[in-house]
Amino acid sequence: MTGLNADDHDFTDFGDVHFEHLNGADLHFEVQGNPTTEPPVVFLHGGPGYNSYSFQALFGERIERPVVYLDQRGSGRSGPLEDTEQGADTLDLDTLVGDVEALRDFLGAEQIIPLGHGFGALVALEYARRWPTRTARVIAVNPWVHFPDLARTLLEEASARRGVPFTDPADDLRAATPDGEHPPVGGARIEAAFALLNARDLLNALQFRDQASRMRLEFADAEGQLIGGGEVQEALVNQGLWEFEYPQFLTELRRPVFVITGAHDRTSYPEQVQWVADLADADVTVLDAGHYPWLDDEDAFAEALDDALTR
Structure with a gap:
């Protein structure tokens, strides 16, 4: 076009x-x-x-x-x-x-x-x-x-909200990864984070100053129907x-x-x-x-x- x-x-x-x-x-x-x-x-x-x-x-x-x-x-x-x-x-x-x-x-x-x-x-x-x-x-x-650092932040927050000790899978993953290969640290962290708390609730907890701001954005999203x-x-x-x-x-x-x-x-x-x-x-x-x-x-x-x- x-x-x-x-x-x-x-x-x-x-x-x-x-x-x-x-x-x-x-x-x-x-x-x-x-x-x-x-x-x-x-x-x-x-x-x-x-x-x-x-x-x-x-x-x-x-x-x-x-x-x-x-x-x-x-x-x-x-x-x-x-x-x-x-x-x-x-x-x-x-x-x-x-x-x-x-x-x-x-x-x-x-x-x-x-x-x-x-x-x-x-x-x-x-x-x-x-x-x-x-x-x-x-x-x-x-x-x-x-993004690996962001995944760590999300896992830390999910652990705190679930009341469980923060356990970073990075060290074990690096130790188990053969030399010359890249250990998927970020993916492992995010998988562990979302297993503790669903993505939407986790991001809402980290991103919004208060509930009023979150509701205002959700209203705009609903209005846009996207x-x-x-x-x-x-x-x-x-x-x-x-x-x-x-x-x-x-x-x-x-x-x-x-x-x-x-x-x-x-x-x-x-x-x-x-x-x-x-x-x-x-x-x-x-x-x-x-x-x-x-x-x-x-x-x-x-x-x-x-x-x-x-x-």
């Missing part, structure tokens, strides 16, 4: 709606403002496999510059992962970054500002590393960059997501990096944030918020985002 012309645009409260075949996938994205007048913000949701709707609906009006809300391949309103030219079995970080570059090219923007949240921050950072001349700056909100994302998560896990360690690549970033994090988001703060701060020389702003800081203190998040966009 080719780009829409002015007569074909579907105008909604959010802006121009596009459903385009880019980089082998049918991608849904919405554009506010003219992305060729200045580098547009490209919002990259987390999950993996979530969508951009709730951020757009709850905070979009506060961004006073061109912005693009992308539902990544297989997620939200984009086409099913199994219908992509690459197929579900090949989904990886390189493919997701390629989608962002195809989007930039479609928009006709010389540069973009990737704004990534959670897992989406990983996509944003890798795009900036891969395409530094096409990145004005990169903003990571509660980033995830070291479900799914499981196939994206499964595809990335099959590609070794829980063993992935990105910190070694952070030293290669050559664009300004800004991190906005919530002190109550224990999936990201402080360990994951510290990797980015130390190795990418990132500027870090810590808010009294959780994983979705625009839910807890919209004004503080708006101020931090404006600072990251303009400094």
Whole structure:
């Protein structure tokens, strides 16, 4: 499908709606403002496999510059992962970054500002590393960059909530793994964590400052009527997501990096944030918020985002 012309645009409260075949996938994205007048913000949701709707609906009006809300391949309103030219079995970080570059090219923007949240921050950072001349700056909100460490955090929390001693399977697994092979430490940790507590309850416990914020997000999700994302998560896990360690690549970033994090988001703060701060020389702003800081203190998040966009 080719780009829409002015007569074909579907105008909604959010802006121009596009459903385009880019980089082998049918991608849904919405554009506010003219992305060729200045580098547009490209919002990259987390999950993996979530969508951009709730951020757009709850905070979009506060961004006073061109912005693009992308539902990544297989997620939200984009086409099913199994219908992509690459197929579900090949989904990886390189493919997701390629989608962002195809989007930039479609928009006709010389540069973009990737704004990534959670897992989406990983996509944003890798795009900036891969395409530094096409990145004005990169903003990571509660980033995830070291997945074995994240799995350990989840296992620690699950153990505490179940009232059982924390037992890390890593040492035994490493001892049992033949030389030259990589022990699947992250996978073992996450399997043990989810055996103690289901994934949703565990993530809710770690990510939200209070119940009111969680309910507000759930209401937005219900309003958007978007479900799914499981196939994206499964595809990335099959590609070794829980063993992935990105910190070694952070030293290669050559664009300004800004991190906005919530002190109550224990999936990201402080360990994951510290990797980015130390190795990418990132500027870090810590808010009294959780994983979705625009839910807890919209004004503080708006101020931090404006600072990251303009400094």
